[in-house]
Amino acid sequence: xxxxxxxxxxxxxxxxxxxxRIDWAESRMPVLMKLRDEFSKTKPLKGQRVAGCLHVxxxxxxxxxxxxxAGAEVAWSGCNPLSTNDTIAAALAKNGIKIWAWxxxxxxxxxxxxxxxxxxxxxxxxxxxxxxxxxxxxxxxELAKGxxxxxxxxxTGVHRLRAMDADSKLKYPVIAVNDTPTKWExxxxxxxxxxxxxxxxxxxxxxxxxxxxxxxxxxxxxxGVANRAKGMGANVIVTxxxxxxxxxATLEGFVVQKMETAAKVGDVFVTTTGMKDVITLxxxxxMKDGAILSNTGHYDVEIQVDALLEYAxxxxxxxxxxxxxxxxxxxxxxxxxxxxxxxxxxxxxxPSEVMDMSFSGQLxxxxxxxxxxxxxxxxxxxxxxxxxxxxxxxxKLVSMGIELDRLSDEQTAYLTAYDEGT
Ligand code: NAD
Ligand code: 3DD
Numbered sequence: 001x002x003x004x005x006x007x008x009x010x011x012x013x014x015x016x017x018x019x020x021r022i023d024w025a026e027s028r029m030p031v032l033m034k035l036r037d038e039f040s041k042t043k044p045l046k047g048q049r050v051a052g053c054l055h056v057x058x059x060x061x062x063x064x065x066x067x068x069x070a071g072a073e074v075a076w077s078g079c080n081p082l083s084t085n086d087t088i089a090a091a092l093a094k095n096g097i098k099i100w101a102w103x104x105x106x107x108x109x110x111x112x113x114x115x116x117x118x119x120x121x122x123x124x125x126x127x128x129x130x131x132x133x134x135x136x137x138x139x140x141x142e143l144a145k146g147x148x149x150x151x152x153x154x155x156t157g158v159h160r161l162r163a164m165d166a167d168s169k170l171k172y173p174v175i176a177v178n179d180t181p182t183k184w185e186x187x188x189x190x191x192x193x194x195x196x197x198x199x200x201x202x203x204x205x206x207x208x209x210x211x212x213x214x215x216x217x218x219x220x221x222x223x224g225v226a227n228r229a230k231g232m233g234a235n236v237i238v239t240x241x242x243x244x245x246x247x248x249a250t251l252e253g254f255v256v257q258k259m260e261t262a263a264k265v266g267d268v269f270v271t272t273t274g275m276k277d278v279i280t281l282x283x284x285x286x287m288k289d290g291a292i293l294s295n296t297g298h299y300d301v302e303i304q305v306d307a308l309l310e311y312a313x314x315x316x317x318x319x320x321x322x323x324x325x326x327x328x329x330x331x332x333x334x335x336x337x338x339x340x341x342x343x344x345x346x347x348x349x350x351p352s353e354v355m356d357m358s359f360s361g362q363l364x365x366x367x368x369x370x371x372x373x374x375x376x377x378x379x380x381x382x383x384x385x386x387x388x389x390x391x392x393x394x395x396k397l398v399s400m401g402i403e404l405d406r407l408s409d410e411q412t413a414y415l416t417a418y419d420e421g422t
Pocket of ligand 2: 054055056057058059060128153154155178187188191195298344348349350351352355358
């Protein structure tokens with residue numbers, strides 16, 4: 001472990017490798033780099049101190065260094081014990097970023113790292129799963145009065161913050177970056193769809209074609225995973241609790257079943273729900289010999305991991321992020337990444353191209369809060385204004401060389417006309 005005044009990382013000597021990865025990500029994040037170029041001149045975050053708690057990946061590093069270019073002082077920790085890439089943490093520390101993060105943190109160090117990021121008394125917070133904002137509310141409430149606002153990256157974090165808002169418990173306003181269409185419709189769908197299969201393949205090296213893959217949840221993430229798996233030749237079964245989502249899956253051609261039915265036939269299981277106990281020990285007892293279990297929801301609560309490990313007669317790591325678990329009934333199952341989000345624990349998370357939009361939403365949210373560009377008078381959960389989201393989408397299209405048609409004045413007038421019939 002290497003530790004300095006303003007960092008603690010696994011191994012500072014990994015920084016050169018990390019820098020190459022960050023360079024690669026920068027070359028595939030044109031929207032964020034365009035905003036970095038603009039904001040490095042105007043410095044909209046000058047005087048701001050941003051505490052961030054978000055997976056330490058090559059894409060996050062591009063966001064962090066863009067925040068600094070925009071004038072902010074930044075302090076960072078990871079938002080999952082298994083998702084930090086140690087080469088990236090080393091590169092950020094080498095570049096003078098305050099960062100406390102390493103792969104495989106225990107719970108005590110996880111919260112110690114968050115507390116370290118709060119020592120410089122942030123004026124803005126950036127979360128992925130709300131652990132940082134909760135830490136401020138529960139353990140450092142005196143800091144809240146100095147915080148202009150926060151942002152939240154993911155669905156589960158937004159759910160938790162909306163619940164706090166409903167109970168009037170929020171001590172400062174938060175922008176739900178997840179709910180921005182250029183994030184939710186792309187990161188959650190296409191990013192999670194691809195990177196979850198990436199994590200499963202790196203941990204197992206199995207052939208997906210012909211396998212029966214059970215996807216729990218057909219929301220944004222589940223839809224992405226199911227469709228990418230179908231594209232790889234898998235037979236996909238979806239489980240759901242929501243009738244509309246179940247109908248969508250059915251009309252997309254997926255088989256929809258209860259988990260207790262699908263458990264008996266699945267080869268690979270992926271939970272994508274944000275809910276707890278989606279795959280229970282009872283489900284696992286009925287699974288085929290050799291069934292593979294994985295999760296891509298934010299927390300490791302979707303598979304009953306503790307109950308499974310307690311019930312097992314043996315647990316052996318057979319490949320990185322892949323544990324062979326023998327059950328008393330004699331059959332085996334394979335648990336990936338200890339039930340934590342497999343795309344970040346066993347792979348590199350979403351591709352840079354899609355995080356480009358998610359993190360442009362993060363940046364624009366923080367700039368909007370710092371410059372008081374949006375009305376956040378009450379301590380509530382807000383969404384980024386549509387016009388900012390559309391700008392991000394337009395920048396993305398331009399970077400891809402894609403042109404849009406534009407409505408004429410006459411067509412715009414037609415939109416609201418009601419004096420013309422058939
Ligand atoms: P969503 O609300 O769009 O979809 C969740 C779906 O799960 C809904 O359709 C819901 O009906 C369904 N569901 C809930 N409980 C269920 C159950 N017991 N059985 C079957 N289906 C159930 O949410 P989302 O945007 O898809 O996010 C899902 C989870 O993934 C959240 O925890 C989110 O934070 C996380 N996430 C992870 C990544 C990643 O990189 N791994 C990326 C984005 C989001
Ligand atoms: N997430 C997924 N891929 C990521 C990456 N490459 N870098 C940082 C974070 C990454 C997770 C979250 O950003 C977000 O997609 C979510 O909603 O969890």
